[in-house]
Amino acid sequence: MTPPVLRFAPSPTGLLHVGNARTALYNALFARRGGGTFILRYDDTDTARSTPAFAEAIAGDVAWLGIAPDRVEYQSRRLARYDAAVERLKALGRLYPAYESEQELEAMRQSRRRRGLPPVYDRAALKLTDAARAALESDGRRPHWRFKLEGRQVVWDDMVRGRQGVDTATLSDPVLVREDGSYLYTLTSVVDDIEMDVTHVVRGEDHVTNTGVQIEIIAALGGTVPTFGHHNLLTLPSGEGLSKRLGHLSLRALREEGEEALAVAALAVLTGTSLAVEPVAGLDELAAKIDFAKISRAPARFDPAELSALTAATLHHLPFEAVAGRLAALGIGGGEAFWRAVRGNLARLADVADWWRVVEGPVDPVVEPADAAFLAQAAALLPEGPWDNEVYPRWIAAVKPASGRAGRTLFHPLRLALTGRESGPEMKALLPLISREKAAARLRGERA
Incomplete structure (x- = not known):
């Protein structure tokens, strides 16, 4: 099987939201699973709205998700390729100039609606004589260029x-070139997919009609039609669609709020499918779960509250190797033993700093007057060594009979003194990370 080539083609006109991440992940992970190529391709021909800052933000978001592209392309650097495609379509008689203004087109649509006709372009421009076109241009009109559809049933699996299937007879001939000479995505996407040997196009279901049009353009340019897949779209719990313009669930915001990239990826990919939404240990595991046939046809509800829960669950399952670099960047030591001790108590990775302070100190111990004598006795019974994973059970085995305490009256005062907290990681895992000297001082009520 030929390794697949897929692409994610965002417009750098705003921040990516989690719905964009869904599309990017489907493409990147499908390519990864098949040993193929993932292309990040910026649809930046709209120079009025596209900015380098947004392109840089997109690159950062993609990197945060862990789906580094194998190849990066900018459509703004490929204008000569689109120029050549336009000339070819003109020579084939498939691209023609039209001069109507937006106001004239809207009036035409309204007129067709009143007559019970579909509001599609009536190809009036094809009836213009050379003299009529020259007259319009002498009056300052500049044409936009429309692709002449064949008006047939376009089908694909x-x-x-x-x-x-899409019946292109029910559609307006699409504009491929604006009056100012700039190109629309409908053209540039086809040209790039052909020249970059894209084998699969995975995108939102809002592009289904576009696919019928683009298959005709691909055929006109002599390209090979890729395999298409149109996934359902994410919505908010209210049913409202996501929007870059409204800033809904931007990846930047989710990252700043401390959500885990793996949790975002799992929820974005698995929501709206017949698969269980659950933590994954890595993107390879998530890639293995992708089955396009299991994606629902109904909208997929993305709940931010569910994301927070999944972030916590993801952290609880992550191995030390997956977070070692991030812990080092936060100045957190303790190695794998510390991570295993505290990960089950984290809602966000940033919470790990609180537990590191419990280990390193200083901690203000909580010592109730009624427990002071008991804690002093417990301090005297602290084992000398070895200070290993069994130190806590050995200690408790000595303290319990000596004090006559059991259950909460035994364990709770020890936790309050040693950590200053009502609850937290298992003391069996935490105590070995606290030095004997610090433990003894805290049990005596000293800040250490």
């Missing part, structure tokens, strides 16, 4: 939706 969709990886998500099964057999699909």
Whole structure:
């Protein structure tokens, strides 16, 4: 099987949201699983709205998700390729100039609606004579260029939706070139997919109609039609769609709020499928779960509250190797033993700093007057060594009979003194990380 080539083609006109991440992940992980190529391709031909800052933000978001592209392309650097495609389509008689203003087009649509006709472009521009076109241009009109559809049933086997068809006779001939000479995505996407040998196009279901049009353009340019898959779209719990313009669930915001990238990826990929939404240990595991046939046709509700819970659950399962670098960047020591001790008590990775302070100190011990004598007795019974994973059971085995205490009256005062906290990690795992000297001082009520 030929290794697949897939692409994610965002417009750098705003911050990526979790719905964009869904598309990016489906493409990147499908390519990864098949040993193929993942292309990050910036749809930046709209120079009025595209900015380098947003392109840089997109690169940062993709890196945060862990789906580093194998290749990066900018459509703004490929204009000569689009120029050549336009000239070819003109020579084939498939691209024609039209001069109507937006106001004239809207009036035309309204007129067709009143007559019970679909509000599609009526190809009036094809009836213009050379003299009429020259007159319009002498009056300052500049044409936009439309692709002449064949008006046929375009069908394909969709990886998500099964057999699909679009009757292009019901559509307006799409504009491929604006009046100012800039290109629309409908053209640039096709040219790039052909020249970059894209084998699979995975995108939102809002592009289904576009696919019918683009298959005709691909055929006109002599390209090979890729395999298409149109996944359902994420919505908020209210049913509202996500929007870059409204800043809904931007990846930057989720990152700043401390959500785990793996949790975002798992929820973005698995929501709206027949698969269970659950923590994953890595992207390879998530890639193995992808089955386009299991994606629902209904909208997928993305709940931020569910993301927070999944972030915590993800942290609880992450091995030390997955976080070692991040812990070092936070100045956290303790190695794997510390991570295993505290990870089950984290809601966000940043919480780990609180538990590191418990280990390193200083801690203000909580010592109730009624427990002072008991804690002093417990301090005297602290084992000399070895200070290993069994130190806590050995200590408790000595303290329990000596004090006559059991249950909460035994364990709770020890926890309060040693950590200053009502609850937390198992003391069996935590005590070996606290030095004997610090433990003894805290049991005596000293800040250490």
